[in-house]
Amino acid sequence: MKKQKPSEKLKEVGNDIVKQxxxxxxxxxxxxxxxxxxxxxxxxxxxxxxxxxxxxxxxxNVAHAKKFLQTMEVASVSKNLLKEGKHASLRDVFYMIxxxxxxxxxxxxDDQSESDSCIEDLELITDHSREQLNVTANKMGSVVGNVxxxxxxxxxxxNKLGSxxxxxxxxxxxxxFKKVDAKYVLYMEKAAxxxxxxxxxxxxxxxxxxxxxxxxxTRGIRRLxxxxxxxxxxxxxxxxxxxxxxxxxYSVIKYGSIALAHMSEHMAIPSVKYLGIxxxxxxxxxxxxxxxxxxxTDKDRIKQVASYEWFKDNKDWLRQFDMMKKLDAKAEIQAxxxxxxxxxxxxxxxxxxxxxxxxx
Amino acid sequence: xVKTKAxxxxxEQREISVAAFFExxxxxxxxxxPLRALSTTVKELVDNSLDACEEMKVxxxxxxxxxxxxxxxxxxxxQDNGPGIVKEQIPKVFAKLLYGSKFFRMQQGRGxxxxxxxxxxxxxxxxxGKPSKIVSKIGKGKxxxxxxxRIDIHKNxxxxxxxxxxxxxxxxxxxxxxELEGKYQKGRLSVDEYLKQTAIANPHLHxxxxxxxxxxxxxxxxxxxxxxEPKAIKPHPYGVEIGVLLRMLKGTKAKNxxxxxxxxxxxxxxxxxxxxxxxxxxxxxxxxxxxxxDQAEALVNSIKNTKISSPPLNCLSPIGEEALLKGLQKEIKxxxxxxxxxxxxxxxxxxxxxxxxxxxxxxxxxxSEELVRVMRFANKVPLQYQQSACAITKSVINTAWxxxxxSQSKGALPTGPLVIVVHIASVWVPFTSEAKEAIAHYPEIIxxxxxxxxxxxxxxxxxxxxxxxxxxxxxRANLFEKYIPELSNALANLSGEKKTKIEESLNKILKxxxxxxxxxxxxxxxxxxxxxxxxxxxxxxxxxxxxxx
Numbered sequence: 001m002k003k004q005k006p007s008e009k010l011k012e013v014g015n016d017i018v019k020q021x022x023x024x025x026x027x028x029x030x031x032x033x034x035x036x037x038x039x040x041x042x043x044x045x046x047x048x049x050x051x052x053x054x055x056x057x058x059x060x061n062v063a064h065a066k067k068f069l070q071t072m073e074v075a076s077v078s079k080n081l082l083k084e085g086k087h088a089s090l091r092d093v094f095y096m097i098x099x100x101x102x103x104x105x106x107x108x109x110d111d112q113s114e115s116d117s118c119i120e121d122l123e124l125i126t127d128h129s130r131e132q133l134n135v136t137a138n139k140m141g142s143v144v145g146n147v148x149x150x151x152x153x154x155x156x157x158x159n160k161l162g163s164x165x166x167x168x169x170x171x172x173x174x175x176x177f178k179k180v181d182a183k184y185v186l187y188m189e190k191a192a193x194x195x196x197x198x199x200x201x202x203x204x205x206x207x208x209x210x211x212x213x214x215x216x217x218t219r220g221i222r223r224l225x226x227x228x229x230x231x232x233x234x235x236x237x238x239x240x241x242x243x244x245x246x247x248x249x250y251s252v253i254k255y256g257s258i259a260l261a262h263m264s265e266h267m268a269i270p271s272v273k274y275l276g277i278x279x280x281x282x283x284x285x286x287x288x289x290x291x292x293x294x295x296x297t298d299k300d301r302i303k304q305v306a307s308y309e310w311f312k313d314n315k316d317w318l319r320q321f322d323m324m325k326k327l328d329a330k331a332e333i334q335a336x337x338x339x340x341x342x343x344x345x346x347x348x349x350x351x352x353x354x355x356x357x358x359x360x
Numbered sequence: 361x362v363k364t365k366a367x368x369x370x371x372e373q374r375e376i377s378v379a380a381f382f383e384x385x386x387x388x389x390x391x392x393x394p395l396r397a398l399s400t401t402v403k404e405l406v407d408n409s410l411d412a413c414e415e416m417k418v419x420x421x422x423x424x425x426x427x428x429x430x431x432x433x434x435x436x437x438x439q440d441n442g443p444g445i446v447k448e449q450i451p452k453v454f455a456k457l458l459y460g461s462k463f464f465r466m467q468q469g470r471g472x473x474x475x476x477x478x479x480x481x482x483x484x485x486x487x488x489g490k491p492s493k494i495v496s497k498i499g500k501g502k503x504x505x506x507x508x509x510r511i512d513i514h515k516n517x518x519x520x521x522x523x524x525x526x527x528x529x530x531x532x533x534x535x536x537x538x539e540l541e542g543k544y545q546k547g548r549l550s551v552d553e554y555l556k557q558t559a560i561a562n563p564h565l566h567x568x569x570x571x572x573x574x575x576x577x578x579x580x581x582x583x584x585x586x587x588x589e590p591k592a593i594k595p596h597p598y599g600v601e602i603g604v605l606l607r608m609l610k611g612t613k614a615k616n617x618x619x620x621x622x623x624x625x626x627x628x629x630x631x632x633x634x635x636x637x638x639x640x641x642x643x644x645x646x647x648x649x650x651x652x653x654d655q656a657e658a659l660v661n662s663i664k665n666t667k668i669s670s671p672p673l674n675c676l677s678p679i680g681e682e683a684l685l686k687g688l689q690k691e692i693k694x695x696x697x698x699x700x701x702x703x704x705x706x707x708x709x710x711x712x713x714x715x716x717x718x719x720x721x722x723x724x725x726x727x728s729e730e731l732v733r734v735m736r737f738a739n740k741v742p743l744q745y746q747q748s749a750c751a752i753t754k755s756v757i758n759t760a761w762x763x764x765x766x767s768q769s770k771g772a773l774p775t776g777p778l779v780i781v782v783h784i785a786s787v788w789v790p791f792t793s794e795a796k797e798a799i800a801h802y803p804e805i806i807x808x809x810x811x812x813x814x815x816x817x818x819x820x821x822x823x824x825x826x827x828x829x830x831x832x833x834x835x836r837a838n839l840f841e842k843y844i845p846e847l848s849n850a851l852a853n854l855s856g857e858k859k860t861k862i863e864e865s866l867n868k869i870l871k872x873x874x875x876x877x878x879x880x881x882x883x884x885x886x887x888x889x890x891x892x893x894x895x896x897x898x899x900x901x902x903x904x905x906x907x908x909x
Contacts, residue, residue: 014854021851021865026873059847060873062836069843072850079854103842 006133007082009126010075017072026060029071031124032262039261041309046270048256048310050124067118070109071125073097074118081134087171089136090116124262131219136170141221142191143168144198145209150176158209165198168211170220172227180232184353185209186275187217187225189240189249193333193344200345206353209234217253219260222267225253229269236269237353242277243294243330244301247317250274255310273358276348277331279323280357285348290338291329299325316359378457378516382482389479390795396745397483398434398542399551400795402426404476405438405536406558407741410565411470412442412534414586420565424555426544428572433488434542436480439535444498447505454481454494454536455509455518468590468677468787470741480538482511487541491521495535497528504528544572548733549744555579556691557735557742561679561783562587563687582686587740588677593787594626596671597636597663598709605656609648617651618644627669636662673704676713676785679740684783688719692779695721695827698819702812707804712786714805716812717779718820721827724777731773732756732766737783738791738799746798752782754801755809764821765828778820782809840870 004012017027031054032038038051059068077096081088088096094112101108109115119130126133144165147158151169155178158166169175186208188194194212197203203210209228213221228234238253240246254272256264282288305311306321324330336344351357386392390400402424413420423439445453457478481492491508508522528535546552555569559579566581600608614620621633628636637644639662642655651659679687681699688697697719704713736743736752747753753773761767761774768774790800799805844866852859 010854011856014851014856018851018855018857018862021862021869024865024869024872026869027847027866059843060840060870062839065840065843069847069850072847072854076850076853101842101846104839106839106842108846 006128010079029057039258047264047268048261050261070118078133087134087136131171139170141168141213143211145203146181148178168220172224182209183207184235185228186237188212202345226269236272237275239275241332287335290335291331294328388794391483394543401436401480402551404480407470409440416443422567425570426572432541435539437537441533444496444532450507451518455511467592484538484540488539490539493537500531560687560691561737561740563683582690583683590677591675593675596709597625602660609651612648616645620648626671635666670706671711673711678713678785692719693723694719696823698816700815705808707802710788714808714812715783716816717781718816719779720820721777728777732778735781738789743797750798751801755806759813764817765824
């Protein structure tokens with residue numbers, strides 16, 4: 001069966017609810033539960049998948065009414081965007097539906113997280129991604145490498161863009177790869193590290209693509225990584241801080257995330273490998289003096305992540321977590337700079353990749 | 361010859377008349393400041409009018425007018441349609457202190473000591489020098505007698521300034537006019553408030569009041585029936601003290617002690633009388649007049665150790681639940697009225713009866729942040745002063761109002777849009793002083809007041825719970841109503857269906873299933889009620905088990 005266009009699907013969702021109303025029934029939306037309790041690790045595909053637990057969102061229920069209304073508002077906004085062929089950011093959508101309900105003191109949305117969550121629900125309801133619904137995130141992230149693409153009719157060479165590189169759009173579906181000349185893709189958590197490697201022309205010397213975003217990996221970047229892996233069979237390596245958040249960034253790229261378990265298929269890359277930083281790096285390069293003390297919240301998060309199904313039997317990772325706890329410390333990628341500003345590009349990365357010192 | 365110091369002093373020593381005593385101790389009778397003097401004067405006159413009308417069994421029609429003569433001087437006039445006073449008695453009733461019939465009678469009434477009216481006359485005389493003016497007429501065709509009276513302070517005797525026959529507009533009744541130094545202001549301690557509360561406790565009263573600002577305030581009659589007539593009863597032995605006993609012994613017509621007890625007291629049979637005399641080792645056959653002090657003391661002690669049944673309780677005249685409710689409804693526009701009249705009880709051999717009411721919401725919502733008003737009544741008379749010294753206030757403070765959904769800080773009156781009313785009816789209300797403003801702290805009385813307060817507290821509590829619930833439900837229903845146009849808009853855009861049609865259908869569903877929608881929220885409350893029932897059953901079962909053992 002051919003998948004419907006997003007705008008048709010939205011119309012169908014609307015029709016479906018109107019049908020319920022016309023039958024004299026209070027409108028109800030059924031949607032899967034998006035929480036850890038309904039997310040499981042599929043050992044076969046090695047990704048996070050959404051379970052079958054369904055929840056009902058009932059308009060005539062005091063606890064659901066507002067959320068129901070928010071969801072329909074977001075759907076309506078998306079439909080208008082699709083009709084006009086325009087994209088709006090998550091922040092835009094928040095402001096487009098934000099208002100006080102007439103005759104009450106109730107704000108339809110108080111916080112962007114509410115509208116964001118409704119958009120994620122809408123992905124499940126319509127079976128279309130946010131990008132397909134013309135809602136984008138802020139673009140965040142840069143890429144450089146010996147690659148030529150076609151983006152909205154413009155031919156762009158990633159290696160001819162100076163110090164800034166190509167900034168990864170929030171939707172990469174429309175990008176057409178013209179030429180990809182690389183042996184692997186290196187994704188790093190820190191933009192500052194990316195700038196260091198770009199300045200050192202690491203990608204040129206090592207024939208690779210380097211990508212970064214600040215903090216959590218955006219969907220655009222995850223999708224870009226997946227396309228590079230699937231379309232060009234490039235190995236993907238992750239370079240992150242030696243702390244629990246770095247580990248989780250790697251986990252999200254590899255297995256998918258809990259909130260977006262329904263999108264794993266389009267984003268998870270089970271073959272991703274973790275390059276560093278590891279406890280062994282710290283030992284090998286004598287970085288013990290360049291660690292940062294852990295906070296209590298870090299420890300709680302370690303406990304949480306270590307108990308996830310996709311981590312709890314992974315001895316190599318549990319060892320890393322144990323060492324974090326033991327040292328009561330974490331290490332940033334930049335700690336390598338203690339050994340010299342270009343130590344990372346000249347020694348650390350080439351050695352690791354050559355020796356295949358990966359963590360999986 | 362040089363006088364000794366004692367002889368010198370003896371020249372200064374003389375009998376102090378009651379009137380002279382009053383002059384120096386006016387605060388004891390409620391004339392301690394100009395504000396209170398004005399209100400006490402109105403109070404004494406109105407109380408007397410009401411008592412007189414009720415004795416005659418006519419529905420009281422009372423007119424009160426206060427005219428301001430100058431900044432500090434007022435003329436108070438009160439007219440009633442009571443039985444009037446026979447000519448010869450008028451001077452004594454109004455211009456002789458401690459003259460009256462009420463003191464020796466064990467009957468529920470407004471005034472108790474018979475000092476009231478003449479004290480006002482005296483106060484007026486002391487502050488203005490003017491005589492009081494009285495007109496009274498005792499029946500159709502009879503003349504109206506007009507007096508101007510003063511009190512001879514030294515002799516405590518009336519001094520007649522004028523004695524005339526005049527026309528009086530009514531068939532019978534009395535009009536009193538007293539000029540006095542005073543102060544008029546509005547507020548809780550005002551005359552206006554006193555009359556309003558009087559109207560609440562006496563809904564059978566029709567009162568027209570013209571205040572010094574020339575505002576005419578009418579308090580309509582809402583009950584066309586007089587309250588139950590209080591019956592005079594003989595004193596009960598438990599309430600008798602040695603001085604009273606000696607006085608009664610002197611005044612009795614009984615031939616011997618046993619006969620005296622039987623005749624002068626309630627609930628004393630020949631056997632009880634014997635028991636009292638046996639226990640006290642005082643011969644029951646001696647003449648009552650011959651009982652001396654020590655013997656009287658022995659008698660009082662033996663009374664305490666003798667089991668005597670409670671005094672008759674049908675002698676009291678409460679306001680009544682219906683009348684109090686109507687009185688409150690006409691004077692306070694509120695959302696809820698809870699009223700209770702308790703069964704009579706006894707303290708120190710005196711029967712008494714407590715009534716209480718809680719008035720909630722409505723116009724009271726304007727001061728919902730303030731401490732609640734407590735309206736205190738004794739024998740249908742409002743008590744305005746000495747609130748904190750009163751047993752009623754203490755009982756209100758010691759009741760746990762939080763149980764009834766009313767907030768209350770520890771050791772304070774509760775707060776909220778609430779008026780608490782407490783009335784005590786008794787043949788002898790125990791006041792803390794002669795000003796009759798605060799009720800003494802007898803444990804029996806406090807206990808009864810608290811039980812009455814708890815009863816009305818439960819009533820108002822269940823009302824508050826219901827309204828709060830109803831308001832929350834209405835808010836929820838309202839929320840759906842406001843959401844529907846918004847949702848219809850979004851759905852119309854998505855589906856292409858007409859907005860008005862979707863809105864109409866949604867509103868229909870809301871109306872149809874409103875109950876179910878809102879019921880979801882009340883499940884918790886229902887559960888709670890169920891649990892209460894279960895608890896009760898468990899307790900009852902336990903009690904049964906105890907009985908079986």
